[in-house]
Amino acid sequence: xxxxxxxxxxxxxxxxxxxxxxxxxxxxxxxxxxxxxxxxxxxxxxxxxxxxxxxxxxxxxxxxxxxxxxxxxxxxxxxxxxxxxxxxxxxxxxxxxxxxxxxxxxxxxxxxxxxxxxxxxxxxxxxxxxxxxxxxxxxxxxxxxxxxxxxxxxxxxxxxxxxxxxxxxxxxxxxxxxxxxxxxxxxxxxxxxxxxxxxxxxxxxxxxxxxxxxxxxxxxxxxxxxxxxxxxxxxxxxxxxxxxxxxxxxxxxxxxxxxxxxxxxxxxxxxxxxxxxxxxxxxxxxxxxxxxxxxxxxxxxxxxxxxxxxxxxxxxxxxxxxxxxxxxxxxxxxxxxxxxxxxxxxxxxxxxxxxxxxxxxxxxxxxxxxxxxxxxxxxxxxxxxxxxxxxxxxx
Amino acid sequence: xxxxxxxxxxxxxxxxxxxxxxxxxxxxxxxxxxxxxxxxxxxxxxxxxxxxxxxxxxxxxxxxxxxxxxxxxxxxxxxxxxxxxxxxxxxxxxxxxxxxxxxxxxxxxxxxxxxxxxxxxxxxxxxxxxxxxxxxxxxxxxxxxxxxxxxxxxxxxxxxxxxxxxxxxxxxxxxxxxxxxxxxxxxxxxxxxxxxxxxxxxxxxxxxxxxxxxxxxxxxxxxxxxxxxxxxxxxxxxxxxxxxxxxxxxxxxxxxxxxxxxxxxxxxxxxxxxxxxxxxxxxxxxxxxxxxxxxxxxxxxxxxxxxxxxxxxxxxxxxxxxxxxxxxxx
Numbered sequence: 001x002x003x004x005x006x007x008x009x010x011x012x013x014x015x016x017x018x019x020x021x022x023x024x025x026x027x028x029x030x031x032x033x034x035x036x037x038x039x040x041x042x043x044x045x046x047x048x049x050x051x052x053x054x055x056x057x058x059x060x061x062x063x064x065x066x067x068x069x070x071x072x073x074x075x076x077x078x079x080x081x082x083x084x085x086x087x088x089x090x091x092x093x094x095x096x097x098x099x100x101x102x103x104x105x106x107x108x109x110x111x112x113x114x115x116x117x118x119x120x121x122x123x124x125x126x127x128x129x130x131x132x133x134x135x136x137x138x139x140x141x142x143x144x145x146x147x148x149x150x151x152x153x154x155x156x157x158x159x160x161x162x163x164x165x166x167x168x169x170x171x172x173x174x175x176x177x178x179x180x181x182x183x184x185x186x187x188x189x190x191x192x193x194x195x196x197x198x199x200x201x202x203x204x205x206x207x208x209x210x211x212x213x214x215x216x217x218x219x220x221x222x223x224x225x226x227x228x229x230x231x232x233x234x235x236x237x238x239x240x241x242x243x244x245x246x247x248x249x250x251x252x253x254x255x256x257x258x259x260x261x262x263x264x265x266x267x268x269x270x271x272x273x274x275x276x277x278x279x280x281x282x283x284x285x286x287x288x289x290x291x292x293x294x295x296x297x298x299x300x301x302x303x304x305x306x307x308x309x310x311x312x313x314x315x316x317x318x319x320x321x322x323x324x325x326x327x328x329x330x331x332x333x334x335x336x337x338x339x340x341x342x343x344x345x346x347x348x349x350x351x352x353x354x355x356x357x358x359x360x361x362x363x364x365x366x367x368x369x370x371x372x373x374x375x376x377x378x379x380x381x382x383x384x385x386x387x388x389x390x391x392x393x394x395x
Numbered sequence: 396x397x398x399x400x401x402x403x404x405x406x407x408x409x410x411x412x413x414x415x416x417x418x419x420x421x422x423x424x425x426x427x428x429x430x431x432x433x434x435x436x437x438x439x440x441x442x443x444x445x446x447x448x449x450x451x452x453x454x455x456x457x458x459x460x461x462x463x464x465x466x467x468x469x470x471x472x473x474x475x476x477x478x479x480x481x482x483x484x485x486x487x488x489x490x491x492x493x494x495x496x497x498x499x500x501x502x503x504x505x506x507x508x509x510x511x512x513x514x515x516x517x518x519x520x521x522x523x524x525x526x527x528x529x530x531x532x533x534x535x536x537x538x539x540x541x542x543x544x545x546x547x548x549x550x551x552x553x554x555x556x557x558x559x560x561x562x563x564x565x566x567x568x569x570x571x572x573x574x575x576x577x578x579x580x581x582x583x584x585x586x587x588x589x590x591x592x593x594x595x596x597x598x599x600x601x602x603x604x605x606x607x608x609x610x611x612x613x614x615x616x617x618x619x620x621x622x623x624x625x626x627x628x629x630x631x632x633x634x635x636x637x638x639x640x641x642x643x644x645x646x647x648x649x650x651x652x653x654x655x656x657x658x659x660x661x662x663x664x665x666x667x668x669x670x671x672x673x674x675x676x677x678x679x680x681x682x683x684x685x686x687x688x689x690x691x692x693x694x695x696x697x698x699x700x701x702x703x704x705x706x707x708x709x710x711x712x713x714x715x716x717x718x719x720x721x722x723x724x725x
Binding site: 034158335338 | 431482486490492493495496497499500501503504506507508510511514515519636639642643646684685686687689690692693696697699700703704707708
């Protein structure tokens with residue numbers, strides 16, 4: 001029984017959970033200090049809004065869930081790429097292209113919502129394939145490529161949208177037409193959830209995305225394919241030596257990663273409550289996937305919770321207007337990520353302390369049984385610290 | 396002809412921030428630290444230097460001594476950049492954290508911090524800091540009187556003449572000298588190629604990496620000010636992806652200062668063609684397509700991609716970049 005508890009306490013999942021909670025706590029304290037610095041008399045009001053506004057009413061809760069769904073998918077997109085050793089900073093471009101494909105399928109081709117979502121996935125996959133191919137065949141850094149394709153994607157979508165009059169709103173030509181008027185079947189079904197929560201924002205998208213997260217978890221952790229992808233991330237040369245086609249895997253993981261971000265774009269704009277705007281700046285939803293993934297150390301199940309958390313404090317941030325600017329939330333999130341960069345260090349430290357204690361106990365045991373083997377403690381120490389390292393995010 | 400001078404002048408003013416930021420990235424990467432936080436560093440540098448310029452304008456000092464005030468603003472930008480970049484150095488050199496994660500956090504922090512601070516200083520919704528007009532150097536500063544119709548030469552030199560341009564060109568010359576002709580430059584490069592070997596001959600790898608990142612902070616901060624001036628509409632808590640663009644310039648420039656200079660001019664030219672497309676007579680106008688200017692706006696990004704794909708075989712990054720140095724692995 002005690003060994004079971006000990007195993008649980010030492011499990012890398014638990015220590016990374018504690019490390020994330022600690023970073024969140026410090027991030028919130030930092031946010032509070034900032035609030036007190038800007039406007040001391042209102043600082044408690046602001047903090048209260050950040051912490052509790054997201055749960056203050058059924059409408060706010062449905063807003064949290066509504067925004068968490070696309071965030072979860074862009075987080076999964078970034079996290080999946082992290083797991084396979086790639087940094088997909090291009091989720092926002094793939095998200096934009098996915099949104100365009102979904103709207104084209106829904107409005108112009110009159111497809112039902114699930115087909116439009118598949119179209120969104122296809123769009124994201126195509127946009128993710130470019131950085132993957134550039135990395136695999138030409139060895140161009142995927143960070144630079146995906147940033148370039150973010151902008152190319154945005155401008156290409158804007159250009160195409162401007163030239164399809166059918167898809168644009170009749171009154172203001174810089175946005176897409178209202179989905180309810182164009183094709184009702186393309187709206188993601190609500191299953192009565194909107195009535196239950198009393199908010200038009202509520203639909204089944206959060207259930208779809210959570211299912212996607214679990215599928216990704218199974219693919220990464222329970223299949224040979226997922227093992228190969230992760231192996232390429234940990235050590236490309238070793239996996240080539242083991243007979244894995246690394247080039248194919250790089251392209252595939254970028255394609256899957258892009259597909260996830262693409263569904264994110266589809267799910268947001270097929271809700272029927274958002275219209276795509278033709279603007280010249282990149283959408284933040286894709287970039288916010290990065291903190292979601294980092295906070296969950298790229299674990300797909302963890303991403304379900306981290307996306308809910310980030311969406312929750314973002315709704316809180318919007319509620320503190322006009323006393324405070326909602327960008328304070330971004331500051332808090334960035335502090336949390338900065339600290340989570342050390343979380344591996346913190347985890348290693350926790351593990352080292354635990355294993356040192358164990359090693360000492362073991363040594364005592366060994367001494368008692370008078371068959372001393374000094375190497376024992378060192379071996380377990382090294383084995384466990386290796387384990388904790390391989391659990392973390394790899395670049 | 397005047398339009399040609401216009402384009403050349405705009406190319407230079409847009410190339411300057413790319414050049415100085417890419418040089419900053421080069422210092423950091425040559426010492427072995429990937430500096431993905433350049434975007435954030437630029438924003439912080441621009442924020443504090445613009446705040447200084449506004450205060451100099453209010454006190455009247457700026458209007459009397461414009462060049463001196465601008466020089467101080469450049470130093471303020473560099474100093475703010477150094478302080479901000481030390482957070483990256485702390486995470487990625489001392490604490491051996493993942494360099495891209497620390498950089499991403501700083502990139503997210505900077506624009507949010509800039510918006511919150513300008514909101515707090517200037518009042519709600521007032522998030523643009525307007526740069527005073529005296530920062531532009533005019534003919535009268537050299538005792539010349541501007542003519543009625545500026546000729547080719549006058550347009551090229553004085554249309555967009557700011558103190559940042561000569562300062563950055565001097566910094567380029569200093570960079571070439573420091574990297575290739577000094578003991579410090581050799582040691583810095585050694586830390587990025589083979590830190591274990593550098594350490595074995597008594598070089599403090601940690602200290603040199605800190606200095607490398609700090610120099611990139613200094614140059615990145617100045618680049619932020621240079622960008623805000625080039626953009627022309629004041630500071631709006633963004634540098635429009637120029638930090639990442641500068642990283643592409645650095646890679647295209649193969650981590651070598653003079654090539655980076657060429658690459659910066661090349662990219663700036665395409666950027667300017669993108670924004671001047673309507674007024675350049677010989678470009679096709681795509682009259683059948685709505686919002687066809689997006690085609691030209693896309694151009695610099697597509698050209699960047701093509702160039703990177705075709706030059707990637709020859710590109711040679713510092714060997715040890717991105718890997719935190721651990722003394723025990725020597």
